[in-house]
Amino acid sequence: MSIFLFKIAFIKNRQMAKTRNIKPEQKISFRERMSALSNLPEFFKLVWQSSPGKTTASFLLRIVRSAMPVALLYVGKLIIDQVVLLNRHEGSQHELWKLVIIEFLLAIATDGLNRMISLMDNLLGDLFANYTSMRIMRHAATLDLEQFEDSVFYDKLERARQQTVGRTVLLSQVMSQIQDFISIAFLLTGLLTLNPWLILLLLISIIPSFMGESYFNSQNYALTRSQTPERRELDYVRYLGASDETAKEVKIFGLSDFIINRFKTLSDKFYADNSKLAVRRSAWGTFFSVLGSLGYYAAYGFIIYQTVTGKSSVGTLTFLAGSFRQLSNLMENSLNRFTSVSQGAIYLNDFHEFFEIKPNIKVAASPLPFPNPIKQGFTFEDVGFKYHNAESWANRHLNFTLHPAEKIALVGENGAGKTTLVKLLARLYDPTEGRILLDGADLRDYDIADLRLNLGIIFQDYIRYQMSFSQNIAVGNIDEQDNTELIRKAAHESLADALAAKLPLGYEQWLGRRFNEGVELSGGEWQKVALARAYMKDAQVLILDEPTAALDARAEYEVFQRFSSLTQGKSAVLISHRFSTARLADRIIVLEKGKILEAGTHQELMANNGRYAELFSLQAAGYQ
Numbered sequence: 375m376s377i378f379l380f381k382i383a384f385i386k387n388r389q390m391a392k393t394r395n396i397k398p399e400q401k402i403s404f405r406e407r408m409s410a411l412s413n414l415p416e417f418f419k420l421v422w423q424s425s426p427g428k429t430t431a432s433f434l435l436r437i438v439r440s441a442m443p444v445a446l447l448y449v450g451k452l453i454i455d456q457v458v459l460l461n462r463h464e465g466s467q468h469e470l471w472k473l474v475i476i477e478f479l480l481a482i483a484t485d486g487l488n489r490m491i492s493l494m495d496n497l498l499g500d501l502f503a504n505y506t507s508m509r510i511m512r513h514a515a516t517l518d519l520e521q522f523e524d525s526v527f528y529d530k531l532e533r534a535r536q537q538t539v540g541r542t543v544l545l546s547q548v549m550s551q552i553q554d555f556i557s558i559a560f561l562l563t564g565l566l567t568l569n570p571w572l573i574l575l576l577l578i579s580i581i582p583s584f585m586g587e588s589y590f591n592s593q594n595y596a597l598t599r600s601q602t603p604e605r606r607e608l609d610y611v612r613y614l615g616a617s618d619e620t621a622k623e624v625k626i627f628g629l630s631d632f633i634i635n636r637f638k639t640l641s642d643k644f645y646a647d648n649s650k651l652a653v654r655r656s657a658w659g660t661f662f663s664v665l666g667s668l669g670y671y672a673a674y675g676f677i678i679y680q681t682v683t684g685k686s687s688v689g690t691l692t693f694l695a696g697s698f699r700q701l702s703n704l705m706e707n708s709l710n711r712f713t714s715v716s717q718g719a720i721y722l723n724d725f726h727e728f729f730e731i732k733p734n735i736k737v738a739a740s741p742l743p744f745p746n747p748i749k750q751g752f753t754f755e756d757v758g759f760k761y762h763n764a765e766s767w768a769n770r771h772l773n774f775t776l777h778p779a780e781k782i783a784l785v786g787e788n789g790a791g792k793t794t795l796v797k798l799l800a801r802l803y804d805p806t807e808g809r810i811l812l813d814g815a816d817l818r819d820y821d822i823a824d825l826r827l828n829l830g831i832i833f834q835d836y837i838r839y840q841m842s843f844s845q846n847i848a849v850g851n852i853d854e855q856d857n858t859e860l861i862r863k864a865a866h867e868s869l870a871d872a873l874a875a876k877l878p879l880g881y882e883q884w885l886g887r888r889f890n891e892g893v894e895l896s897g898g899e900w901q902k903v904a905l906a907r908a909y910m911k912d913a914q915v916l917i918l919d920e921p922t923a924a925l926d927a928r929a930e931y932e933v934f935q936r937f938s939s940l941t942q943g944k945s946a947v948l949i950s951h952r953f954s955t956a957r958l959a960d961r962i963i964v965l966e967k968g969k970i971l972e973a974g975t976h977q978e979l980m981a982n983n984g985r986y987a988e989l990f991s992l993q994a995a996g997y998q
C-alpha cells in the first residue's frame with residue numbers, strides 16, 4: 375500500500391519537476407548515487423590532510439561510543455533480573471549496587487564521549503573548510519582569465535565553494551554511520567541470540583521510510599542544483615543592496631526598492647520551491663514514522679507475550695524491547711543517513727568537477743630564457759582574438775612590432791580592442807589566430823611567470839585593495855613587500871608620496887572604508903597609488919591602460935614627465951583617450967573595430983588627415 379502511494383507521489387512529482395524547471399538530467403538514479411560513493415576515499419584523503427591527529431581521534435572515539443548502547447541495555451537487563459531475584463529473596467544486594475554504579479559510569483562515559491565527538495567534529499569541520507577553501511583558491515589561481523569570465527565556470531566555482539562548508543556535515547555523517555554500524559552489529563548479536571524473528575519485523579518497519587528519504591533527497595539535490603545560477607544572482611543582489619561600494623549609486627538613483635523587489639522575487643521563488651518539497655517530505659515522513667511505530671508495537675506485544683508465558687525473564691523483556699527500539703532507530707537513521715551520505719558524495723562531484731577544470735593557456739614544457747634586454751621586440755603576426763561566446767572579433771589582423779625602447783600609444787573609440795591587445799601581450803589570453811613573437815620566438819615558448827615579471831601593467835579597472843597604503847603599492851611586486859625603500863621610491867615616481875605625507879598614519883595608513891580606521895581616497899589619489907605598482911619592479915615593458923583618466927591636468931602633466939624619464943630605454947604601451955597624452959608617444963596606433971586603422975607619429979597622422987586627425991581636432995575644439 376505504502377509503495378503504491380509512494381509511486382503515485384513519485385509520478386506527480388515528476389510532473390511538478392517539469393513545471394519547476396528541474397532539468398531531467400539533474401535527477402539522479404540509485405546507480406549514480408551508489409557510484410558517487412566512490413568519491414568518499416578521495417574525500418577522506420582531504421579530511422585526513424586537513425588534520426591527521428583529529429581524524430584519528432574522532433574515529434577512535436566513535437568506535438568506543440558505538441559499544442555503549444548495547445552495554446547500557448545489557449547492564450539494565452542484569453539490574454532488572456537482579457531486582458526480580460531480590461524480590462524472591464534470591465539475589466545479592468552487593469551485586470545489584472555494583473551493577474547500578476556500572477550503569478551510572480557508562481551513562482557518564484556516553485555523555486562525555488558524545489561531547490568529545492561533537493567537539494572533534496566541529497574542530498575538524500573548521501579545519502576542513504579552511505583547507506578546502508585554500509585548495510580552491512590555489513586551483514582558481516592556475517585558471518585562465520577567460521574561464522573566470524564564463525558563467526558556467528562561476529556556477530562550478532560557487533558549487534565547489536559551497537562544498538567547503540557543506541561537506542563538513544558529510545564528514546560527521548560518515549563517521550556517525552560507521553559508529554552506528556558497529557552499534558547495530560552489537561545489538562543485532564543480542565537480538566539474534568535471544569529472538570531472531572524480531573529482525574524480520576524490524577526490516578519491514580524501516581524499509582518504506584528509507585525509500586521515502588532516498589527519494590526526497592534526490593529531489594532536493596535536483597532542486598538545489600537547478601537553483602545555482604539564481605542563488606548566485608541572489609547573493610549579488612544582496613551585495614548590491616548592502617555594500618559600501620554600491621551605497622553611493624543606490625542612494626543617488628533611488629535603487630533600494632528596485633533591488634529589494636528583485637531580491638524578494640528571487641527569494642520568494644526559492645521559498646515556494648523549497649517549501650513545496652519540505653511540506654511533502656514532512657507529510658510522507660509522518661506516514662512512514664507511523665509505520666515504524668506499528669512495527670515496534672507489534673514486536674513489543676510479541677516480547678510481552680513471551681515474558682507472560684514464562685519463555686523469557688523480565689530483564690530479557692526490557693533488553694529485547696530496548697534493543698528493538700534502538701535498533702529500529704539506529705537502522706532507520708543509518709539508512710536515511712545513507713541517502714544523505716550518497717547525496718553528499720554526489721555533491722562531491724561538483725567539488726571534483728571544479729578541480730578537473732584545467733587552464734587552456736599552456737605553459738611551455740622547457741621554456742626559453744626571457745631575453746634581457748629585449749632585442750627585436752614584440753611582433754604581432756596577423757593576430758586575431760575572439761572572446762568566448764562573442765559574435766565578433768575583439769582584435770583582427772593585427773600586424774605591428776613594439777620595438778625595444780619604443781613608446782606606443784593605442785587610441786580608438788570604446789570597444790575598439792585596445793585593452794584586449796594588451797591582455798594578449800601579457801598572455802591573459804592566447805590569440806585565436808595568428809601569433810605574437812618575442813625576439814623571433816613565439817610568446818608561448820617563454821615562461822609565463824617570467825613574461826609577467828617583465829611587464830609592468832596597470833589596468834584601468836585596477837583594484838582598490840582594502841589594505842595599507844604601503845601594501846597597495848607592494849602588490850606590484852609582492853616579493854618586495856618588506857622593502858620599504860623600494861615602496862617609497864615607487865610612490866615618489868608615481869607622485870603618490872605627497873599623498874602618504876598627508877595621511878595620519880603615512881605608509882601604514884589603512885585605505886578604504888571597509889575596515890576600521892580606513893581612509894577613503896579620491897579617484898585620482900587611488901590612481902596615483904595604483905600607478906606606483908608599475909614602478910615596483912624593474913620591468914622591461916611598461917603598460918598603462920588609461921592611467922591618468924582620473925588625474926587633474928597638473929598631475930597628468932607631471933606623471934607623464936616622470937613616466938617619460940623613467941621609461942628611458944624601456945618599451946611602453948600607453949592607452950589613452952586624451953590625445954594630449956597620446957601625442958607624446960613615438961608611434962600612435964589607431965584601432966577601429968579591433969583592426970589597425972592607421973599608425974604613425976602625431977605629425978604623420980595629422981598630415982594623413984584620417985581618423986586620428988579627425989578625433990584630435992574634435993578634442994582640441996572642445997578645449998577652445
Ligand SMILES: Nc1ncnc2c1ncn2[C@@H]1O[C@H](COP(=O)(O)OP(=O)(O)OP(=O)(O)O)[C@@H](O)[C@H]1O
Nearest residue numbers: 523761764768786787788789790791792793794795
Ligand atoms: N571579457 C569579455 N568578454 C567578452 N567580450 C569582451 C570582454 N571584454 C571586452 N569584450 C568585447 O571586446 C571588444 C573590445 O573590448 P576592449 O576592452 O578591448 O576595448 P577598449 O578599446 O579597451 O575599450 P575602452 O576604450 O572602452 O576601454 C568590445 O566589443 C567588448 O565588448
